[in-house]
Amino acid sequence: MNALKIPVKVATYEELVPQVGQPVLINDKPIALFKVTSGEVYAIEDKSPHPKGGVLSEGLVSGHYVFCPVYDWKISLADGLVQAPDEGKVQTYKVEVRDGDVYVSL
Incomplete structure (x- = not known):
């Protein structure tokens, strides 16, 4: 049975x-919100995927991308994919x- 995804109010x-x-925390999950x-x-997990x-909430935003503040990886806010x-x-x-x-719905 799938758990129901109930939206949680995180900000105005x-x-x-x-x-x-x-940065926001939902059920102990760190989430980064970006307008x-x-x-x-957009809402994405607040941790870059490199080791x-x-x-990510501390990263530089350009268009619909955030740049990881540690390694400068370019990450899409729309689909979460790291760019080549x-x-x-x-x-x-x-x-x-x-x-x-x-x-935000988890």
Whole structure:
């Protein structure tokens, strides 16, 4: 039986600063929220996939990508894929914005 994915309120839309990561914790999972300049909000796991890790919410955001602050890996906020020549993937999560509140489903 699949567990029901219930959206969890994590922030208000207005408190998210464009191109600045916002770390949140949901059920002991570190999640990074990003509001891009076009207004969309993304949620990805807050750890880079390379062996030494890296806190992605501290990374530089450009367009729909975040750059790992440790090794400068370019990671898509939309699908979590690390861009070539590097390889890897981070978990992405569904985001909903309703009535000015931001919800994430794990």
